[in-house]
Amino acid sequence: xxxxxxxxxxxxxxxxxxxxxxxxxxxxxxxxxxxxxxxxxxxxxxxxxxxxxxxxxxxxxxxxxxxxxxxxxxxxxxxxxxxxxxxxxxxxxxxxxxxxxxxxxxxxxxxxxxxxxxxxxxxxxxxxxxxxxxxxxxxxxxxxxxxxxxxxxxxxxxxxxxxxxxx
Numbered sequence: 001x002x003x004x005x006x007x008x009x010x011x012x013x014x015x016x017x018x019x020x021x022x023x024x025x026x027x028x029x030x031x032x033x034x035x036x037x038x039x040x041x042x043x044x045x046x047x048x049x050x051x052x053x054x055x056x057x058x059x060x061x062x063x064x065x066x067x068x069x070x071x072x073x074x075x076x077x078x079x080x081x082x083x084x085x086x087x088x089x090x091x092x093x094x095x096x097x098x099x100x101x102x103x104x105x106x107x108x109x110x111x112x113x114x115x116x117x118x119x120x121x122x123x124x125x126x127x128x129x130x131x132x133x134x135x136x137x138x139x140x141x142x143x144x145x146x147x148x149x150x151x152x153x154x155x156x157x158x159x160x161x162x163x164x165x166x167x
Contacts, residue, residue, distance in 0.1 A: 007037050012045065019051050028058035028066075049077050053087055060098035068095050082128040086136050089121030093143055100150065109156035115143045116155075 007015055015034050022031035035052035038045055053074040059066035071091045078084050096114030099107045118139070125136035147153060 004037070004040070007041060009041060012038050012042060012048075016047055016051060019048075019055070023051070023055060023058060026058075028055040028062075031055040031058075044077070044079075046079060046083075049074055050083070050087065053091070057091055057094040060094050061101060080128075082125055082130075085121050085125035085128060086139075089118040089125060089136065089139060091118075092121060093118035093139060096143070096146070100146070100153075106156070108153055112147065112153040112155050115147055115153075119143045 015038050019031040019034040019038075022028070022034065032052060032055040035048045035055060038048040039052065042048065053071050056066045056071040056074070060068070060071075068091060072088070075084050075088055075091075078087060092114045096111045096118060099111035099114060102111075122136040122140040122143070126140070129136060
């Protein structure tokens, strides 16, 4: 096992800039590693926690997609109730988008549920927002447009049992 090398406190701002750059270059695993280095030094760093959550959601649709649980484990560490609600919505929305692109049985109803869950979280965040902060409303509208554009998405209903073999 290799022992990780700690970064310096004065290097945190530059490290977070690099993490953002790696996210933009579609290298979320590198960005996640940087966030973990920052959080080893400053466990309550809100910018690093948000970036960590985002890097984990960036990986939802990848070949080695991150788990929803890995992203959700960051939520309790966010200080504001607004951030916890808003980013819970973002996790659900991004999971829904990943499922929308998936091609396996049950992914479409699961995507619908994820988008609806996101909309519920965004509604909650809207009630907690600061004046002039419309980001939760904008995300809610994005989810609504996705659902409107994909009318085949619907919740999983009760499926009636249909025997496949004649008795």
